Amino acid sequence: MRMNKLALAMMLLAGASGVSTAMAAEPAAADPAVNTVIQPEAAASAVSQPDQQPASSEAPAVTETREPSQQPDDSVATTSSNPASVEQPSVATAPEASAAPASQEAATSAPVQAQPESNQPSPAANPPAEAAPVAEKSEPQPAVTDRDATQKTAQTPADEALFTPEQEARIGELAKDYLLKHPELLIEVDQKLQKIQYDEQMKAMTTAAIQHQDELLNDKTVPAIGPEDAKVAVIGFFDYQCSVCARQAPIIQSLMKNNSQVRFIFKEWPIFGYRWKPSFQAAETGLRIWQQKGGDAYMKYHNALFASGHVEGALTQKDVTKAASAAGAGKLKSSDMLGTLSRTDILAKNTGFQGTPAMIVMPLSGATAETVTVFPGGAMEEMLQAAINKALGSAGN
Template identity: 45%
Template sequence: MKQTLKMATVALAMSTALFSTQAGAAGAEVFTPEQQARIGEIAADYLVAHPDVLIEVSKKLQARQQAMQQQTYVQSALKTHRLLMQLDGVPVKGPADSKVIVTEFFDYECIACSMMAPVMEKVVAANAGVRFAFRDWTIFAGRYPESQQASRRGLNIYRKLGADAYMAFHNGIYRTGHNEGKLTTEDIEKVATAAGAGPSSGDDDAAADQLIESNSSLAELLGLTGTPGIIVMPVENATAQNTTILPGVVSESVLQQAIERAAGNG
């Protein structure tokens, strides 16, 4: 409710500023200070008596802010398109000649990523012709070392065993239900073994860390503020109309619609 009141106040302030500008342009004071104060009281009383007005104003302001943020995200994605298409070492699932690529920035300790994981798993299974890229962005590593540890293990599994083993590991980590500090080394090794990997040697950790750092820089260029961050766009001829950025957890239908748009079917 506090946020709603704040947004309604912003809207009222914007309207007042516009009114003042118009009055000044006309070269005359339309209302006296006393009258303006009384109008403010009447408006405040009306908003208290009709809270639905506040809710409607809040919704419109939020929709406008989200639309503006989406435009900013999309422009950033278009500027970094070439970098998003550089997939050396990045785990990918799907055909190399796909016309659409879905990129997810994620962290294994992120609870929102855990919520998004089964949705992503279903969408991957339903879109065999689409390429999915999984970019480790270990934003929780400073607090939970297992974030970096799990990403290193996954990247090394992908490098040695390929996409299917990687997807088994990736989805397996999320199926543990352990995140926000609950993921353990035992969890990671148990899932890695189930995916067909042998004991971790740590030999490739430097290469994994370098890729993770590259992903972090790319996420910052995109303007992402957290995980998950999903970019859906064509491999070629990406435009503002066929590119979608999904910052956060979304439904299967929303993600599918973004894919259809990128494919030219939406």
């Protein structure tokens, strides 16, 4: 009878211990640290019972702490009621073995993001269902850099129209209406365009004059008045039928008087010869006088023809003969001047001149764009003198 009571007490004790262990297992599943604390206490309570044998009857209760989260509550009571069903080593002799599985169970029941090295409590075992989508939304997105924006802009078609056809038509109407109300703008635009074209033309002719300076300065078949060692030359292209050239002749005479150190070169260019034959006759006579009678006779002939006032088709062969006689060159040898006139024509066109008069002021050596001045037409005496001074100052340095 005593044995039966003792066995009954042990069974009751084992059942109570199993229930307490199951109750402790529920929070332990959520917190491995709590589970680890409970196991030694359970082992100590099992050892502290005087009437219990150090058998494995208490071991199932401690070992089964890994299973409550996987089995229904009634499986705990059934297992704990049969202490002899499984033989396990004593909790007192192997506490570490029982703690390791418990820790493994806690790691299994904890969320994936839990870190076992941390001493902080693990997060909830069962997070809300919407947590995953929120986590996905909170993932950092790649930042848009300036380089990405530049590449995106570069991919835009370059020929994409800025305005629709309707917008372009409307813009055209507005511009037309504005110009009709302000026609003076057209004059301003035209003047600006002419200045741009003129500047480009002057630059091109200056460059051409530098390129052809040897032909401009050193042709011995054309009249050249002034010292041989002159530093600056004034080169003039003219036709005796040209009215502007006739008005320019007195200006040249004044410049020659005031600039004895400058060399003046006269390029006979009879551009009206195709229309009026005396232009050719006057040019050929002038070249013959230069070659046969020299510079003084040539200048008398040259000034006498322009002084007659017979220009724009009014010049005659009689005027040519009279001027030659006044220069002391009544009898001249017949010589062909066509080669010289042809070279002058080509040179004028290569320089960019399109008519007479045309003049160039430049140093006889070392000409540059800063020291050369081109006049594609008539020029006042002050303008020509300024060009001479500029070339002289540069040549003097």
